[in-house]
Amino acid sequence: MPGPILLALALMAGQDAPSKTWTVPRTPDGHPDLSGTYDTATLTPLERPAQFGDKLFLTAEEAAAIEKEELNLSEDLARPSDPEREAPPVGGDGSPGPYGNVGGYNFFWIDRGTEVFELDGRRRTSIIVDPQNGQLPPLTLEASKRAAVRRALYKENAGENTGEAWWVEIEGPGPYDDPEQRPLGERCLLGFGSTSGPPSLPVLYNNLKRIVQTRDYVVILVEMVHDARIIPLHREHAPKEIQKWMGDSVGHWEGDTLVVDTTNFGKTPALYSASENLHVVERFTRIAEDTILYQFTVEDPTVWTKPWSGEYPWVSTDAPLYEYACHEANYSFGGILRGARLLEAEAAERRK
Amino acid sequence: MVEGQANAYRAPRASDGHPDLNGIWQALNTANYDLETHMARAAMALREGPYGPLPAADVLPLGAVGAVPGGLSVVEGGAIPYRPEALAKKKENQENWLTRDPEIHCYLPGVPRATYLPYPFQIFQSENGILITYEYAGAVRDVYLNDPGPPPVESWMGQSVGRWEGETLVVEVTGLNDRTWFDRSGNFHSAQLRVVERYTRVAPDHLLYEATLEDPEVFTRPWTIRMPLYRRVEPGAQLFDFKCVEFVEELMYGQYRRRPIAR
DSSP, X not given: OOHHHHHHHHHHHHHHHHHHHOOOOBOTTSSBOOOEEEEOOOSSOSSOOGGGTTOOBOOHHHHHHHHHHHHHHHHHHTSOOOTTOOOOOTTOOXXXXXXXXXXXXXXXXXXXXXXXXXXXXXXXSOSEEESTTSSOOOBOHHHHXXXXXXXXXXXXXXXXXXXXXXXXXXXXXOTTSOGGGSOHHHHTSSOGGGSSOSSOOOOSSOOEEEEEEOSSEEEEEETTTTEEEEEESSOOOOOTTOOBXXXXXXXXXETTEEEEEEEOBOSSOSSTTOOTTOEEEEEEEEEETXXXXXXXXXXXXXXXXXXXXXXXXXXXXXXXXXXXXXGGGOHHHHHHHHHHHHHHHHHHHHHO | OXXXXXXXXXXXBOTTSSBOOOEEEEEOSSTTTOSSOBOOBSOSSEEEETTEEEEOGGGGGGGGGGOBOOBOXXXXXXXXXXXXXXHHHHHXXXXXXXXXXXXXXXXXXXTTHHHHSSSOEEEEEETTEEEEEESGGGOEEEEESSOOOSOSSOBSSOEEEEEEETTEXXXXXXXXXXXXXXXXXXXXXXXXXXXXXXXXXXXXXXXEEEEXXXXXXXXXXXXXXXXXXXXXXXXXOOOOOOOTTGGGXXXXXXXXXXXXXXX
C-alpha cells in the first residue's frame, strides 16, 4: 500500500478510534453491562473551592497544581519519622497529623486518589454541577439551626482536643455521653462521608465499588463497610414503614442508562445533614470501556432549600476489595467513651 | 429426600449458561444451635438445678423463647472428628457461650455458618461475577470466578473462589481467621480451616448445600455437613437490614455511657 494512504488511515484511526470503534458491552438481556470493580477516588472535591467561582473546568495548569500539591504532601508525610524525636506535648502541639492531637491514621492509610477527574476531556473543579457555583444550596432555617447545634457540640469544641472534659461546663449533653450520638462511621454502621451513598461520594480511603448485574438486580458492593446495595430492577418502592440504612432503591433502564431511585431512609442517612425525607436519583451510564459516568440528584426539602446535583466518573480497576471488618475490631469506640469518662473524672477531681 | 431428586431434576440456566442459583435462600434446621444431634433443652446457657439443668440467671427472663429446639446432626456420620484437646476446648466454649459466641457480638459469621444462620441470604449470579449477600450483619462474599492466588490476608468471611462442576457450583474458601464459630454450641476451628462448598439446585425451590471442612489443627480428618436450603417464595421476598451492630451497642459499650442505664 502506498505510504500516504497508510498514513491517512493511521491518522483517521487515531482521531476517531475512541468514539467509532468502542461499543458498550451488553449483558445477554441487551442492557449495558455495568459489572466490574471501580475506584471512585478523586482529588476533585464535592464542593468547589471558592477561588474557582462559577468555573466548572480547571485549566491544565490548575489541575497540575492540585495534583502536585497532593504528591508533595504524600511524599512529605511518607518520610521516615525521626527516631530521636521527643514525645508530643500533652494534648498535642496543635499541628495537623498525629503530633497535633492524639492522632488518627498516618498517611500510609490515606488513599483519596492522585488526580482530579476528567469528563469529556475536561478536568473538573467540583463534583457538584448544580447549583452552578458548585456549592451545596443553602440549608433551610430548621436545618441550619440543627447544624449550628451540631457544630457547637461536635466540631469546633471536640476538634480542639484540649485534653480536658470541657463539656462538663456546658448545659445539656456532651459529645461523648452515649454511643448513639457518635457518627455512623465511628459506630461501624456505615462508612463515613457517604461512601455507601446514596449518593455515593469519594472519601479518604477504601473507595472501591464492585458491581454485579443480573437480569433482575444490580448490586453495588461498597468496600467500606462491606455494604451491599441491592437494587431490584422490576419492583415498586417498599411501603413507607420499611426504612433502610441506605434507603430503598429501585432501578430501571432509560435507554442505556440505569436510573436508580432511592427513598425510605432512616433518620440518619449516610449523606451528612440529610434526613429521613431524603430522595436520591442516580444515573449510571457506561461511557467508555473503563468508565461509568455516575450522576446524582439529591432532594430533601426539610434540609436544603433546593435540589442539588453532581457527577463524576467511576473508573474500573484490577484492585480487589478487601474485607472492611469494622465493628469486629472497633476497639477504639469503647476507648473513646471510656476516655471521656476518665476526663470527666479528672475534671470532677479538680473541682473538689 | 433432597439427594434423591438430584438426578432427575435439571435446573433452568442462568445468563452464564450454568444452573440458575439466583434467589433468596434460607436453611430451615437447627444447625446454628448445634451441628450435631441434640435434644431440646431449656436454654443456651444452663446451670445446675435441684432436679437437673435450669436456665442460667442471665437468660432466665427469656423463658420458652430462649429454649433450644432439638435437631438431627447435619454432619455426615453424626459426630465432628475433633482432636482430643480440641474437643476439650469445644466444651469449654460451650460453657462460656454467653461471652464467647461471636454471633452474640454481631461479628461476621464466617463460612459455613453464614449459610445456616436463621436469616435469609441472596445469590446474585451473572456471567461476570457471583455475589452472596447475607441478611445477618450485612455479611457479603464476592465469589471470584478467576483464582487470584492465595488470599493476601486472613478475614472473617475468607476468600471465595468458585468453579462449576457440572450442575454444581463449587466454592473453595481459604484465608479464614480463627475468630468465627460453627454454631451456638462452641464448635470452632483454627485459621488453618479450608472449606469446600457445593451448591446444587435439586428442585425449583431447593438447593442442596454441602461443605467439607478441613483443619488439621482441630480435626483428625476432613468432615462434611449437608442440608437443603429453601427458596423464600413469598411475593416481595427481600433481604431486610439486619445491622445488628446497633443492637449490641448497649451490651458492648453501655457500661461506658456517661450515665449508665441500670442493668
